[in-house]
Every structure is written in C-alpha cells, then in structure tokens.
Amino acid sequence: MPPPPPGRSGMALILALAAIVLAGGVALHLQARGGARARAEQAELVRERLRVAVAEAAREAMWVLAADENLAVDHLGEEWALPMETTRADGLATAAWVEDAGRFYNWNNLAVSNNATRQPHDIVLDLMTFCGDFTPVERVEALQDYLDEDDEGHYEAAFYRRLDPPYDPPNRPLWAPEEWVRVYGLSRDMLRPRPKIDTADLFGGDLASATVLVPTALDEPIPVNVNTASREVLMGLTGLKQEAAVRHVLSLRQVQPFQTLGMMFMASPELAAALEGAVGTSSEYFRIDARAFGEGQQRTVMAWVRRDPSSGDIQILQWVEGEG
Ligand SMILES: [Ca+2]
Ligand SMILES: [Ca+2]
Known part of the structure; x- marks a missing residue:
C-alpha cells in the first residue's frame, strides 16, 4: 500500500x-x-x-x-x-x-385611651416636642386619624384620595414603620437617630430611641415600663415639667428596680399624678x-x-x- x-x-x-x-x-x-x-x-x-x-x-x-x-x-x-x-x-x-x-412609647397607643391622667395624644405631642418638633399638632392629628377606626377628621380617606397618587388610610393599628412614613407630614428622616450635640438640651430627644411600633390591636395603651424606659420617654410622659423628679427616679432604679408602682410613687409623689395609668413595672x-x-x-x-x-x-x- x-x-x-x-x-x-x-x-x-x-x-x-x-x-x-x-x-x-x-x-x-x-x-x-x-x-x-x-x-x-x-x-x-x-x-x-x-x-x-x-x-x-x-x-x-x-x-x-x-x-x-x-x-x-x-x-x-x-x-x-x-x-x-x-x-x-x-x-x-x-x-x-x-x-x-x-422602654419606648408605642405609636399605636394613639388609637386607644384609658383612665390615665394624660392621654396618648398629649403624651405623643410632648414626646415630639421633646424630640425637637415644635409644631407637632398637625402631625399628631394626622397620625391619630390614620390609625383610628373612624372616618371622622381632617386627615381621613377624603384627604388622602386628593393626593397624587391617592391612597386610603388603613384605620387600624400600624404593622411596620413603612406604614408610619405614609402618614401625612411624617417622613423616614424623622425616625433616623439624631446625634446628641448638647446633653443638657431639653429638646434634643430622638424619636428613633423613644418610640416603637408594636404591631397589635389594643384595648388600652401599652404602659411604659419605669424600670427600662429612658429619660426621654419618662420626660415625654410627664409633660417635660418634671426633669428633677425623673432624674431622681432614674437614680433610684439604678440601686434597685421598682418592685411596685406604689414604691415609685412613694419615692416621687410629684410624678405619681402625672404618670398614673401610663406606666408599669413590667413589660x-x-x-x-x-x-x-x-x-x-x-x-x-x-x-x-x-x-x-x-x-x-x-x-x-x-x-x-x-x-x-
Ligand atoms: Ca381614621
Ligand atoms: Ca421579669
């Protein structure tokens, strides 16, 4: 081959x-x-x-x-x-x-009330002022309308339907901060931590560390726990007038947590009147x-x-x- x-x-x-x-x-x-x-x-x-x-x-x-x-x-x-x-x-x-x-104040408290000395509406107004918002009235009204059951108020369905795009308020407790920011006048920025520039500043509070949104329907407001709440929250509860009494309570609880509300009210009678019905010793x-x-x-x-x-x-x- x-x-x-x-x-x-x-x-x-x-x-x-x-x-x-x-x-x-x-x-x-x-x-x-x-x-x-x-x-x-x-x-x-x-x-x-x-x-x-x-x-x-x-x-x-x-x-x-x-x-x-x-x-x-x-x-x-x-x-x-x-x-x-x-x-x-x-x-x-x-x-x-x-x-x-x-340890925080619950926004959803605004949907309910009890026989406390101060109602959620007044407490939230003071807390927002304490956090540097000096004109909170309209925002608190809008928030209350947004989560209360009824349809009577300035900031109900008729108001939100005029917006672009239109939407309806849920008229129930809010489930997440994503819902909170949809309330007229509120924004995500308001929930960002605020750096504390001056510790003596009475209005240097911070909504991010003073408030909470507990996703549940309530019969009455969730009380603030006097054993865990911050100075800011207690100040908001007392209407910003009891700074010395709040400091006194904070120093007492460092020694020993309050076992009963009676103990706390006895230690600070001036706070008793302001906090009755809005606080507890547990969570x-x-x-x-x-x-x-x-x-x-x-x-x-x-x-x-x-x-x-x-x-x-x-x-x-x-x-x-x-x-x-
Ligand atoms: Ca409503
Ligand atoms: Ca316990």
Whole structure:
C-alpha cells in the first residue's frame, strides 16, 4: 500500500488533536458547569441550615423570656435582656437579642385611651416636642386619624384620595414603620437617630430611641415600663415639667428596680399624678432579633411577641425573615 500523502496525514493528525482538545474543552466546560451547580446546591443547603438555625435562636430567646421567674418586674439586668450567642455543632453561629417595648412609647397607643391622667395624644405631642418638633399638632392629628377606626377628621380617606397618587388610610393599628412614613407630614428622616450635640438640651430627644411600633390591636395603651424606659420617654410622659423628679427616679432604679408602682410613687409623689395609668413595672410586648451566620451567608429573624402577664406564655404577633 502506498504511504498516504504526507500533507493529508498531517491534516488528520491536526484534526484528531483538535478533536481531542475540543473534547477536553467540552469535558472541562461540563465539569465547570457541574462545579457551579454543586456550589449553588451547596449554597442553598447552607441557606436552609441558616434558616433553621436562626429560627431556633429566636425560639430559644422566647424560652428564656418565658422562663423569667418574676413577671411582675422587668428590668435590664434580667436574663432575657442579655444578648444570647451560640456556636452550633454544625459550625454555624447564632446571636439573639430581646428588647422590651415597655422602654419606648408605642405609636399605636394613639388609637386607644384609658383612665390615665394624660392621654396618648398629649403624651405623643410632648414626646415630639421633646424630640425637637415644635409644631407637632398637625402631625399628631394626622397620625391619630390614620390609625383610628373612624372616618371622622381632617386627615381621613377624603384627604388622602386628593393626593397624587391617592391612597386610603388603613384605620387600624400600624404593622411596620413603612406604614408610619405614609402618614401625612411624617417622613423616614424623622425616625433616623439624631446625634446628641448638647446633653443638657431639653429638646434634643430622638424619636428613633423613644418610640416603637408594636404591631397589635389594643384595648388600652401599652404602659411604659419605669424600670427600662429612658429619660426621654419618662420626660415625654410627664409633660417635660418634671426633669428633677425623673432624674431622681432614674437614680433610684439604678440601686434597685421598682418592685411596685406604689414604691415609685412613694419615692416621687410629684410624678405619681402625672404618670398614673401610663406606666408599669413590667413589660408585656417584646421584640426579638436573631441572626445566624456561617460560610459567608447570614439569615435574620425579627419577631414581635406578647408575653402573657400571668402565665408567661409567649404568643408570636409578627415574624419577619430576611438575609441582611
Ligand atoms: Ca421579669
Ligand atoms: Ca381614621
């Protein structure tokens, strides 16, 4: 047999080599695709494990809160108020914090009233003034109309339907700050922390650290807890006139938390009249923030709960999962 023309065998060799290279390339490509899929599956697996871990961390915080032995007194030295951190057997880490709503003033209090000396409307007016808003009347009226049941007021459906784009006020307690900022005259900026320039400034308060939005319907206002509330909140409650009395109460509670309201009122009769009906020594609503992290990912849970004041049972009011 005559030998094949050299040019053709060279071409065949080149084609064969090209085919090998090509096949190699395809194999590598498949491997890479397989690798990317495996990585995506792995990331999804981690995500699921983090979801479970963060839910367990939040549930654990609820157990600690429910196990509180003294439901009549809540203060920041109790076990539930301490940060809870764990490193799990599977290598993921979790952290959880419990914060009582009683240390802030609840915006949704505006929808209800009780026989307190001072009503939510007046307290919110003073709190806003204390936080540097010297013309809060219109805003408080708008807020009250937005969340009260009825349709009677300046800032009800007829008012919001004239806006562009038009919308309706919900006429119920608000569930999230995203709803609060839709009230006429209110804005996200008002909820940003205000740097304290002068500690002696009577009007240097901060709505971000003085108020809260507990997402639940109420029969009467949520009382402020005198054992956990800040000076700002107590000042707002007392109508800004009792600075010395508030300072006195704060120094007393540093020594020992108030076990009863009678104890506090006895220590400061001038506050008793102003705070009657608006304060308590324990908290009923709590916010739990939990996060789980590991392998470059993070999952979060924010939960609002109500703890029954007599049994300690925990009821979840709101449960929000996130990644940030
Ligand atoms: Ca307690
Ligand atoms: Ca209304």
